[in-house]
Amino acid sequence: MASGIRCITDEAEKARKLAETSENVPPALVESTRRVTRLLSDFMNYVEGMASPASGDINAIVTFTETNDWVKFGQEHSLPVMSSRMMSGRQEAQFLRLLVSMCKATRVLEIGMFTGCAALAMAEALPSHGTVITCDIHAPLETLVRKFVDKSPHGEKIKIKIGPALETLQGFSDEGLQFDFVFIDADKTNYKNYFKFLLDKGLLAPGGTICCDNVLWGGNSFLPPEERDSTRGSSVHDIPEFNELVANDDRVYQVILPLRDGVSIIRRKEDVDGKK
Known part of the structure; x- marks a missing residue:
């Protein structure tokens, strides 16, 4: 569910x-x-x-992610506790693939890679010269993800950047890079910072789209503060604050879809408003 x-x-x-x-x-x-x-x-x-079936390569990632012992993996690599629930999953992967295709993107940025399910799904929608740059802070995941995506004919479109995401974004800004489509699915505390950086520093290309995962955050986004799940820490307040920040930003339009744990789609108003 x-x-x-x-x-x-x-x-x-x-x-x-x-x-x-x-x-x-x-x-x-x-x-x-x-x-x-x-x-x-x-x-x-x-x-x-009723969703169209995912590719065999996506299914392989999903099966591995759902059956892997993530407690053991974390212990072996000195990583925080991970869970298969961190994965986008088949349905959302297909949704992202459609979005990237509809946007006619060629340059895609993902903030938060995990096992590469979303990254590969988006790569499957790109033309041969397209690129997905996916970022994660946990170095051991790079080897794991490459093992799966390199089996796909679309794997060569995927580049992995390891390190704190805001530092990685600063590097992209210094290089003058821009992205047609950005998928945010990383630490919830920094959603606000990622969003601001993308717009303020010009990383989002003209006509670009931002998509954010987990914006319902287990229902905590629409629950009264006193009823939110305190075991999730500050994220139960960070995500609702992020949603409100975007909703009140005069530069953009936002819609939230109740797909899995909530997905928001954000575009600049100038790219949405029709011409008179």
Whole structure:
């Protein structure tokens, strides 16, 4: 189940169990709670099932990511705890592939690589001369990702940059690089900084698009502050603040789609507003 609506499905499940175990609850209400939980599950399964299938190379990455022992991997490489939930997944990978194709991008930037699922999906949409530069702070992931993407005919389009993302972005700015499409899926605390840097430093090319993952953040974005999941640290406040920052930025338009854990699409107003 997509984590962006998990809080909703959890509450629906609680309501169902409460209705089934409480006295004097009308049978129609019990049946209604059962139907709500079933509809939520059927909805997600249908949406995912109707998406075009991912490539065999994407499926290989997904299978590995879902079955790998990430606790052991972190211990072996002295890395923070990772999880398969950090991966974009098949449905979002196909969505990104479509977006990159629709934007007719040739230069793509990804901030936050993990196992390369999104990077490869976007590379699959690029022309032969296109490039995806994907950034991550964890060096051991580079070898892992190259093992998978190099098996794909699109793997040669992917370049990996290891290091703190803001330092990497500064290097791109110094080189005068610009990108047609940017996908942000990294540390949530820095989403605001990444967004500001891309616009303020001109890294987003004219007509460019920014796409950000996890903007619903397990439902924490739309929950009252006192009900947010404190075990996730400051990110439960950082992501809602980021969404509001973008929504209030007069330079851009933003829409948020309830795809998996929430995806936002951001473009400059000058590229969206029609001409009179």
